[in-house]
Amino acid sequence: MNHVRLETRDGFLIRIDFGVLQRSKVIQHMCQYSTAENVYKELILPVHGINHDVLLKILLWMEYHKGDEEPAWVQSKDEPADIERHIDDWDKEFLREKLATVRAIMKGADYLDIAWLVKLCARKLRIRGSAELYLRILGTIAPLD
Numbered sequence: 001m002n003h004v005r006l007e008t009r010d011g012f013l014i015r016i017d018f019g020v021l022q023r024s025k026v027i028q029h030m031c032q033y034s035t036a037e038n039v040y041k042e043l044i045l046p047v048h049g050i051n052h053d054v055l056l057k058i059l060l061w062m063e064y065h066k067g068d069e070e071p072a073w074v075q076s077k078d079e080p081a082d083i084e085r086h087i088d089d090w091d092k093e094f095l096r097e098k099l100a101t102v103r104a105i106m107k108g109a110d111y112l113d114i115a116w117l118v119k120l121c122a123r124k125l126r127i128r129g130s131a132e133l134y135l136r137i138l139g140t141i142a143p144l145d
Helices: 018-023 025-032 036-040 052-064 089-094 099-111 115-124 131-139
Strands: 003-008 013-017 043-047
Touching: 003 018, 003 052, 013 018, 013 052, 018 025, 018 052, 025 043, 052 089, 052 099, 099 115
Parallel strands: 003 043
Antiparallel strands: 003 013
16 A cells, blocks of 8 residues: 545545655554555545645645654653754744644644644644643634635
């Protein structure tokens, strides 16, 4: 299985290399439970919690970090005092968006279970704290529909 198609909330199909999707625990689980006969067919996975424009941004981030190891601060409960040194310039530029877009990316990253991107977005939005705080805040974010 080299490629997967993702079906978004707004009905778009996005074809992507499976290797790019390894950052998403949700996609990994979806593919893990696909039947053996689908290995030779191109899978269509529903990601109906995300619109195509936000998903494309998340996929761009995933493509850039495809071979990167997740930084230790992502799994840490406490944010390092020198966190700015740990975030590379590409990520800072990637999140140079309107705050509504960063919130939508954060919500999409949470939907796909990409902790690293969720924490980067939270950092951009100046949200610090536990995963429970992130989820509480995500619950109050309205989609961009």
